[in-house]
Amino acid sequence: MVDLILPDFITESAEDIHARMIAEAPEKISTIEGDMFWNSTSPSAKEIARAKNIALKKILYSRFPQTANDGDLDYCGEESGVKRNDADYAIQKMLFIGLEGTPIEKGRIVCTEATEENASIEFSILDTVTINSTGEVTVNAKCTIAGTIGNVAIGEVKILAKSLNGISSVSNIEIIQKGVDKEDNESYRQRILEKDRKPITSGNKYHYEMWAKEVDGVGAAKCIPVPGNVKVIITDVNKHAATAELIQKVYDYIDSVRPILAGTLTVVSAVEKAINVIANVQLVKGYNLGTAQKEFGDLLDNYLKEVPFDSANTANNYVSIAKAGNLLFNVTGVIDHADLKINGLTSNISLADEEIAVLGTVNLGVM
Structure with missing residues (x-):
């Protein structure tokens, strides 16, 4: 057995540090307890020891x-x-309308309108295309900045950064691939811990779920293995349905790393199940019902994103009406509530294997 020997600078106490400071005092300086040198160095020793403890704790946490x-x-x-x-x-996908024969070159920039608060968001055309005989053409464009900044609503891209003769309008008409931000600490931490906690072996269901979540843009994954077939169900990072582009990326990646002869692979998107909530509330005098409804909707949306979606937590795959009620009590200004219903029911809402809960409508009335 090897003894672990820690260096002195880690183990020494405030008293040890102070003793060393006293020992290094200049000649002819009184180091008697209560004299000026002793009194001035004692607090410093305590602070040095405290700083070392904080640094050591930070190192261990890291x-x-x-x-x-x-x-x-x-x-x-x-x-x-x-x-x-x-x-x-x-x-x-961008739709250009204009004169037949007008070319739109690869790399041309289209963008949203700038406002006083926000700069315009730019997209770069991915292929050179030409307006056809119908007076229009579609082409994909990629946001020039990675991340969710490019997830603009349909119809918001309507400006050519540089004018082009023969083009009367441009607009974004379809989301091909959602932009995703760099994975945050909590999501990444959970994947690391899952790798250590779940019994991943070559080609088992946990392995397929891990592979799926290694693809940028995937938020959750569930694997359903059946004889001769492996089905992987995915969501995007916001716990919403995955796009066709993301589904294909996950399929291609898993197919490239999974064991040979592992059966037919199928990758599909989770099916969104809208969660519609109604309730009557009693508010503190002066509080606005609309503000309370907005706050409750935000709390409920965050909760729905936390509902488990993986093969290891199927028992918890439901929306809890008790949890919704507790969230309502946490809304600023809410004193009490009654007649709470989710999707018209006063009970928990169960979710099928391929379903994910997403926020639908929230309607609050006054008691």
């Missing part, structure tokens, strides 16, 4: 995935073979 963050968490992930997912670019 080495465990449960407490590490940012670059330190990246190191923990590398040790477990789990890489943080990078940001990815939004891709949207």
Whole structure:
């Protein structure tokens, strides 16, 4: 057995540090307790010891995935073979309307309108196309900045950064691929811990779920293995239905890393199940019902994103009416509530294997 010997600078106490300071005092300086030198160095020794303890605690926290963050968490992930997912670019389909024969070159920039608060968001055309005989043409364009900044609503891209003769209008008409931000610490931490906690073996269902979540843009994954077939169900990072582009990316990646002869692989999107909530509330005098409804909707949306969607937590795959009621009590200004219903029921809402709960409508009335 090897003894672990810690260096002195880690184990020494405030008294040890102070004794060393006293020993290094200049000649002819009184070091008697209560004299000026002793009194001036004692507080410094205590602060030095405290600073060392804080630094040591920070070092220890940086080495465990449960407490590490940012670059330190990246190191923990590398040790477990789990890489943080990078940001990815939004891709949207653009519709150009104009004179037949007008070319739109690859790399041309289209963008949203700028406002006083926000700069315009730019998209770069991915292929050179020409207006056809119908007076229009569609082409995909990629946001010039990676991340969710490119997830603009349909119809918001309507400006050519540089004018082009023969084009009367441009607009974004379809989301091809959603942009995603670099994976946040909490999502990354959960994947690292899952790798260590779940019994992943070559080609079992947990392995397929891990592979799916290694693809940028995937928020959750569930694997349903059946004889001769493996079905993987995915969501996007916001716990919403996945796009066709994301489904294909997950299929291609898993198919490239899974065992040979592992059966037919199917990758599909989770099916969104809208959660519609109604209730009557009693508010503190002066509080606005609309503000309370907005706050409750935000709390409910965050809760729905936390409802488990994986093969290890099927027992908890439901929306709790008790949890919704507790959230309502947490809304600022709400004193009491009654007649709470989710999707018209006063009970929990169960979710099928392929369903994910997403926020639908929230309607609050006054008691």
